[in-house]
Amino acid sequence: MSLAFVRRHVLTVWSLFFFGYLLLPIAVVAAFSFNQPRGRFNFTWEGFTWSNWTHWNAIPGIQSAVELSLEIALIASILATGLGTLMALALVRYGFRGRATTNFIVFLPLSTPEIVLGASLLTLFLNFSTPLGFWTILIAHVMFCVSFAVVTVKARLVGFDRHLEEAAMDLGANEWTTFRKVTLPLIAPAILAALLLCFAISVDDFVVTYFVAGPRVTFPIFVWGAARVATPPQINVIGIGFFVIAVTAMLANVVLQNRRAQRA
Amino acid sequence: MGFLHQRRGLAPYLLLAPGMLWLAAFFLVPLGFLVYQSLQSGNIDFGYAFTWAWGNYWSAIKGYRGEFERSFEYAGLATVIALVVSYPVAYWIAFRGGRWKNLLLLFIVAPFFVTYLIRTLAWETILSDHGFVVRLLTDIHLVSPGGRVLATGTAVVAGITYNFLPFMALPLYVSLEQIDQSLVEAAGDLYASKWIAFLRVTFPLSLPGVVAGTLLTFIPAAGDFINAQLLGSPTSHMIGNVINSKFNELIDYPAAAAMSFILMAIILGMVLLYARAVGTEKLTG
Structure with missing residues (x-):
């Protein structure tokens, strides 16, 4: 990227960084949902596994x-x-x-x-x-x-x-x-x-x-209680699960709206 | 609507009644009980009794002045950063988004759907002592070797800024999107440069969004304790942490109630002053 290009597209570049910043933690949560933590905390990468997803309710x-x-x-x-x-x-x-x-x-x-x-x-x-x-x-x-x-x-x-x-x-x-x-x-x-x-x-x-x-324990309260003593990767699995469902529903809505707008 | 036309005078009250009763019983009345609780004295073992204990307020202010000040300092900083960071993005989506607008907005809202606490825990991972952020900041000498980001005020402000970003970006987008482009073009025709046109036309027209966004960010930020708990240390605790621990761990209800009431009163006062300063009487719709 030359300087002139950056200057011309400064808003676009800024916005791309913004979206990167916005989505970075989500990417981290998603990646660590496949982690195989050795200790009780899920903060460092130890290896890939599917088992947190297949055993999402093991905790x-x-x-x-x-x-x-x-x-x-x-x-x-x-x-x-x-x-x-x-x-x-x-x-x-x-x-x-x-x-x-x-x-x-x-x-x-x-x-x-x-x-x-x-x-x-x-x-x-x-x-x-x-x-x-x-x-x-x-x-x-x-x-x-x-x-x-x-x-x-x-x-x-x-x-x-x-x-x-x-x-x-x-x-x-x-x-x-x-x-x-x-x-x-x-x-x-x-x-x-x-x-x-x-x-x-x-x-x-x-x-x-x-x-x-x-x-009574709701999911956020469960996460809070867990965060003090251990953070099982299953927490990430459920967080990302909610995320995927919500984003899919919203994407479907956007697509539907665009189609309706085209027809009108 | 008018399916209750015959008794037109009563209709709005009938429609309002259920919701208003709910808000009265579970929002307004509890605020009264909060004040009642804040003027009690006693202890957990023998119970609390109402004694007009105004001293609770004085000791809350005297004992936790630092936490109060830190709450408003952190919330203010986070609000300003969020405004500066997201204004260009809202502008970009509103004026350059084209048919991608809805999709881009979805990207702004999407992180919301990962539970607040999990998002904050993710920042704990990202900012941790061996993470790439600390390594990068050490390399460019913004953090001294062996220094840390986690457990500092900086981490708390960063967390708050991130967590309330959509509350800032969405109102900004809404107000920018409504601006009639012909007004900006007219400024250009009258020989205003792009910058002058922005400063004199676009920005003033987007002020309702700025007001809504700053309020929606500042208010929850000032009462937050999750970021300070997970990303900070006791020296970066905010008043929310004190209220939470007094209510839920130390069972010191009167002191906690007094602090909650002070927090609410200060925020409400600031909101009213701010609304008057920017001249938005239509704040309450």
């Missing part, structure tokens, strides 16, 4: 941790998206007393550090002597996902052409039919996006969960 507790994470994420994302969609509809479609306050309250959890969310929920549960476990984790996850769902659905509703609904009503559809046949299909992509976002946030959450989980 006691890892499988139940993954299952709990998925279960919580599934229920929490559905609940939070449901609540959030209704709130978004109210906030975009209606002018009402208390709208600004509502917007502020929805915004507030997004601007509160996770550690404060976790700490305050824990004090609530302590004061009511609520046993910590599955339900307290679920309550917490729905709480911090709702605001994300509201923001995601709201963004789509703002650019929504209300004439479509009026047209349906003019053609004799009642309000419920209009909502079901016109409104819902049009905001469905936003609802799906909110679901996926909530799922991703929930599966990944460590801080809040750590405060309210009590004896």
